[in-house]
Amino acid sequence: VQLVESGGGSVQAGGSLKLSCAASLGTVMSNCMAWFRQAPGKEREEVAAILTTSRYSTSYARSVKGRFTISPDSARNTLYLQMNSLQPEDSAVYTCAGKKYCYMKTYDYWGQGTQVTVS
Numbered sequence: 001v002q003l004v005e006s007g008g009g010s011v012q013a014g015g016s017l018k019l020s021c022a023a024s025l026g027t028v029m030s031n032c033m034a035w036f037r038q039a040p041g042k043e044r045e046e047v048a049a050i051l052t053t054s055r056y057s058t059s060y061a062r063s064v065k066g067r068f069t070i071s072p073d074s075a076r077n078t079l080y081l082q083m084n085s086l087q088p089e090d091s092a093v094y095t096c097a098g099k100k101y102c103y104m105k106t107y108d109y110w111g112q113g114t115q116v117t118v119s
Contacts, residue, residue, distance in 0.1 A: 001027045001109045003096050008114030015086050015118070021079040021096030021111055028077065030098030034107065035070060035081045037092035037116075047094075048081060051102065064090070086118045 002024035011017055023029040034049035047061045048070035058070055069082040079096055093115050097107035 003111035005111045005114040010117040016084045019081040023077045032099040032102040039092040
């Protein structure tokens, strides 16, 4: 499964961006997906995750809770991350990831990342 992110860019503090993560044609997006981010000199951080099985659930890092929303579009085989009230500390490369098996801790599929810069 190949994942391709888009929607990154530069925005002023307080602004919004919506990131997209599209699964490759002919594949089905995993039921367990997440958005990660990594800023220069910092460790990669999971900012939002979603489980779309019968036990539908979402989770967010404390730093983005209430500002970011993760959502799937199964018809478009796409995962989104709506980011509102962006702050300079949100600047990072954002990457989507998926698991082959939801019970596993590690993610198997990764996109190439998209840069978000907040000034």
